[in-house]
């Protein structure tokens with residue numbers, strides 16, 4: 001997930017400038033920037049560089065870095081932000097100075113959506129964070145736990161394949177983007193909550209609706225994040241604050257209902273799910289920080305799991321399928337690899353995934369061009385340090401532009417071309433040690449659920465390609481939609497064609 005989107009309405013801008021210009025101009029003129037900062041493009045009083053960023057900031061920041069260098073300063077309103085755009089400068093942030101900038105800035109959604117820092121993704125660095133991360137890594141995201149959900153994944157994927165098979169029989173097209181998000185969200189729901197919510201009007205489809213709406217509102221620009229002292233007034237007037245409150249409340253109510261249903265044993269599914277695990281820890285009086293685990297801690301962890309996990313996983317599969325449909329040569333080659341490996345067994349197994357070297361290259365190439373979090377979740381400097389000899393001061397926000405790094409011409413030959421073979425014989429991996437490819441981030445704040453995400457992506461892609469051929473209904477666009485994560489702007493419309501002798 002990333003948090004940097006800036007479409008601001010012109011009315012709001014006008015309001016802002018008219019009301020606050022005189023006093024802020026004086027403050028701006030009186031305040032002097034410290035020296036030896038990374039280069040900064042010319043900026044406006046009050047707005048800083050915000051007017052330059054547009055709706056896809058990773059792209060404009062890359063363009064600015066081509067002019068000003070791999071590490072630049074931009075002012076998001078009054079907030080000084082350093083952006084790194086090359087593998088070398090990312091390594092300085094994520095490895096060399098990881099311990100000095102592994103906290104998160106306090107953003108407006110930290111309070112409204114992320115339980116004021118009780119979860120993981122937006123929690124400031126410190127003892128509490130370390131404890132909650134340890135608990136999640138050991139108890140929720142371990143390889144053993146992820147593997148215990150394989151049957152659930154099979155069942156949810158089975159539903160998706162069956163539905164595709166029906167469309168194939170009818171010869172009709174499908175909105176694959178929508179089907180993929182539904183598949184990943186349903187799997188995550190079952191993994192976290194179990195299947196049913198007896199005696200409740202809440203069901204998995206309703207949850208999906210609420211979840212999509214929450215994703216939409218947290219992806220919106222918040223004035224409070226660039227004008228910490230008065231931006232909240234604008235967010236209140238614009239209605240953002242109330243729509244966020246509603247989005248949060250809907251999800252929060254849903255999580256609490258699921259917790260209570262578990263406690264009252266109102267569920268039908270016998271399998272242990274993630275709420276069971278957290279409730280067991282609660283009953284064992286496990287502590288987080290100085291407190292025992294409360295229901296609020298559990299809800300905060302669930303929020304992270306959904307908002308960080310679902311989109312990133314679904315987007316990866318979606319872009320992979322889109323690029324394959326756009327590149328029939330690669331599609332044929334990867335299908336041949338999968339079909340040869342699986343043969344007439346009728347279905348792909350987890351053991352088959354190991355040998356699918358070309359498919360893994362296709363995934364890396366997709367992430368290189370279409371990373372789900374184009375700008376990693378922001379960090380904040382806790383002490384003074386230097387990047388490339390420039391001074392970074394405590395309190396500076398730091399953005400790693402992973403999208404720009406994936407297309408950096410010094411790191412990649414023909415960076416705009418989709419060519420998975422570039423990974424033949426390459427040691428570049430996706431685990432956060434190759435700074436030219438950072439789909440899961442890196443360092444102390446890197447994705448804690450990498451194995452779980454990767455298993456779902458590989459298993460789903462291999463099955464989609466084994467069972468079906470894919471015909472696009474028109475030109476497949478690669479335009480991105482503005483927002484928190486890099487969704488495709490236009491859903492992927494394709495006609496699935498069933499391949500004979502496959503078990504579904």
Ligand code: HEM
Nearest residue numbers: 121308309312313376377439440441442445446447449453
């Ligand atoms: C293909 C799937 C996934 C991708 C590409 C992905 C990518 C990422 C990235 C780029 C970050 C930010 C890292 C940074 O700032 O350095 C992140 C953080 C995070 N991810 Fe994932 N993720 C995936 C799946 C998941 C899943 C399935 C879950 C949970 C079930 C999850 C939970 C989290 C959490 C909780 C964080 C915040 C970590 C922190 O700040 O300490 N992710 N992920």
